[in-house]
Amino acid sequence: MANVQIIGGGPAGLMAAYSASLAGHTVTLFEKNTQLGKKLQLTGHGRCNITNACTKEEFFTHIVHNARFLYSSFAQFSNQDLLAFLKANGCPTIQEENGRVFPSTNSAVDVILCFIEVLKKQNVTIKTNEPCLSIQVENQKVKGITTPNGFYPSDGVIVTTGGMSFPTTGSTGDGYQFAKDFGLTIQPCLPGLVSIHSKDVIDLAGLSLEKVQIQVKQGKKVLYKETGPILFTHQGLSGPTILNASNFLIKKDCKSLQIDFVPSKSLEECNQLLLKALQKHPNKTVQHSLEDLLPKRFVQYLLVRVAIDAKQKCNTITKEKRLELCQLLKACPFSIDGYGDFHEAMVTVGGISVKEIDPKTMASKKIPNLKFAGEVLDLDGQTGGYNLQIAWSTGYVAGATI
Template identity: 55%
Template sequence: MLKVCVIGGGPSGLMAAYTASLEGHQVELFEKNKQLGKKLQLTGHGRCNVTNNCSKDEFFKHVVHNEKFLYSSFSQFSNLDMIKFLKSNGLPTIEEDYGRMFPGSNSSQDVVLLFVDLLRKNNVILHMNEACTNVVVEEDRVVGIKTDKGTYSFDVVIVATGGKSFVSTGSSGDGYQWAQNLDIKVSDLYPGLVALRTKEDFDLAGLSLSNVGIQIKKGKKVLYKECGDILFTHEGLSGPAILAMSSYVINSKPERIILDLICDKSIDEVDMLLLERMNHSSNKKLSHILETMIPKRLVQYVMNRLYIDDSLKANETTKAQRRSISELLKCLSFEIANFAGFDQAMITVGGIKTNQIQPQTMEAKKIKGLKFVGEVLDLDAQTGGYNLQIAWTTGYVAGSTIKEGAN
């Protein structure tokens, strides 16, 4: 039996503590908050999008950085294994759009309570309200930890401290500093899955659009191109497609975002469609005709941006004006000011470099017995349960591969 320490009571830490206890080790979990899974309870607006019900190949397509690192760990515990795990422990899941899986109770608290129950049944010692301040290493081997309440000796330490997102939940990036102190390389850190702020002001907050083409540019270079759902905010743009995009380009200093409001048609096709509707209702106001193509609030914005009078009728509209509208609907461009910060980020982009970690065990290559799991690693994915699954998987592997004599 080995003495195992898990630092952090988030998803990866909970899973690591549980799987380590299954191996018969003496496990102690340290959590700086008064409760376990504080951030976990916020996910999915309190419903907890626990994982995604897709194939492994499809899953890896949604991992933004370092998906190959996960190949080995997913062969040990995949997203489909997580669904089975929850069901076998009395918490069946329900599937929603895009394969997103939620607990049948629709309560993230039930996920946390499940793990609390499993840990207690397996005699895992919980140190609540106790913050770890350092990891103790001697001769390239972990020997224990220091907390704000004392010093402890351990054979294995699993760091599951999370990233820098959701600071209010206790995520402060401690794990990165401990790693750097031990000469374990950490990549640059950025807020991930965040909203975009534009330099232009517009009165469109709350307006959502579906199936919008998104193009991100830096100079003439296209950094990202995708189609999806967006939401206008008081500061700029958000919504699923914007959040997904942010993780890909935030470290590239993008300059412009270009929206294609009718992405299933070319400019000429949009122009022809508009002409047909204008000819069919030539005495109607141009703005009323545009309302059959885009939302009313957006029509007003388009008219104002092109300096076209709202009273203009279809039969008074010039070919040049019509063309300018068609072009704007296909190429609505905004200058990017910046992205929201860690206080609004759902995840952290960057972290402990994966080439510093053994993918089969999550153990640091330089330090015997020291493991890193979850968001502290340089692994991130799009929304849809993918990031949580990375936490479950890396936690599972870290705990289940602790063997007597091998650590």
């Protein structure tokens, strides 16, 4: 039986405390805030998108960075294992569109209360309002941690302090400093699942489109693409499709992207559609005719970008201008002038390099009884419950193998 300390009472820490106690260890969970799971309460707008019920194969397609590292932890504790755990401990769930899973009460608080009850049954000691100040290591072995209340000797420490998203919840990058102190590499930390700032879209603020395709290209090579809804804002672009793309874009430091506004049609099909619309009412203005196909403000925006006078009659539009309009519809370029910050971010892109962590145990390869789990690691996924599952899986493995 080992004496185990866990630093951080978010999803990874809660799960690590459970699995470590299940293995028969004496476990103490330290949380710097006055309550556990403060950031967890914000997920899914307070409803808590616990996980995604998709298949294993699909799950990994939604992990943006270092998906391979997760293979072992997901095999040891999957989304289905999580759902079984919650059901067995009095927290039933419901599944909604795209596999998103929520507690049936639609309250994140009930998930936290479920864990608190489980940890009490497992005799886990919970210490809130007690931050870890330092971790003591001698001869590549953890000896204990220090808090404002003194020194706690330890046989193993699990760091689950989260990343830097939502800093008002206490996520201020503490775990990165602990890792740095012992020579671990930190990949640059950037805000993830955020909006994109672009001066090119200001005139479209408030407009939403249900199905477009975002593309990032390098020459003719497509580096990234995703289809779904987007929202134009006063600052730029948002919506689920944009949030998902942001994790890739921000790490690659992309300066622009393209949007295909009619992904279901080829360039030639688009051309024929426009030709038919223009020929239908040859003496009407191009603005009026195209409004049968597209939202009014969007038509105005497109015409300005291709330098067509909105009052120009349809029968005066040249073939060249029509093709130019088609090309804009199929590959409209937008500059990327910036991104939402950590106050907006749902997750951190970057963190402790997974090359220095054992994927089967979450242990540091330099200090075997020092482990890291959750958002503090260089792992991130798209929206839809994937990031929380990263925390549940890595937290479980860290505790179970201590």
